[in-house]
Amino acid sequence: MTVEEILKNLKERGMKITSQRIEVIKFISEVKKGHFEVKDLFAILSRKFPSLSIVTLYNILHALSELGLVYSFSDGQKTIYDFSPEPHAHFICSVCGRIEDVELKELVIGPIKGKREKVEVVVKGICEECLKKVGS
Ligand SMILES: [Zn+2]
Ligand SMILES: [Zn+2]
Incomplete structure (x- = not known):
């Protein structure tokens, strides 16, 4: 899915598409592989986007996982986000x-x-x- 298609999908789901959200989604869609905790991802992103709130990031990740573009799982304590949606x-x-x-x-x-x-x-x-x- 291209960033444009992702944005279109999110809009259809009622998400407000701000320029900051577009940038965050672009960034996330370029992460091809890796496992992140939300706080790690937030630390990286808030350096690039100082006004980003963690709530916004949670909302974006939740929406992307509903689209099947990111996958989250629990290691028993924390939720890990995975940017490789192929089943593994x-x-x-x-x-x-x-x-x-x-x-x-x-x-x-x-x-x-x-x-x-x-x-x-x-x-x-x-x-x-x-x-x-x-x-x-
Ligand atoms: Zn070990
Ligand atoms: Zn994985």
């Missing part, structure tokens, strides 16, 4: 907190009575580097 799983190291994408080869989910909104696949464990440290 996450491996989270319980020692250093590192998050890695894991290829999702097959996921078979039984029937659900109701409306499915999101699937989160989180694998917890200890990453290679932390394992090495423990071993030494």
Whole structure:
């Protein structure tokens, strides 16, 4: 989806499109890969857009995730935003907190009575580097 299409979609959903929101959406749409907490993303963006409020950022992220352009999941404590909307799983190291994408080869989910909104696949464990440290 191009930035223009994103903006059109958001307008149809009743979002007020200010020039600041356009800039933020442009910035986010250029982030192709990576995992962010809202506060990290806010720290980067508020340097570029000093008048941006975190509430506005939350609203934008929420709207973008409804469009399927960003994906959010929980590491058990915080919400992590992911800018790679291709389906994949996450491996989270319980020692250093590192998050890695894991290829999702097959996921078979039984029937659900109701409306499915999101699937989160989180694998917890200890990453290679932390394992090495423990071993030494
Ligand atoms: Zn680790
Ligand atoms: Zn990811």
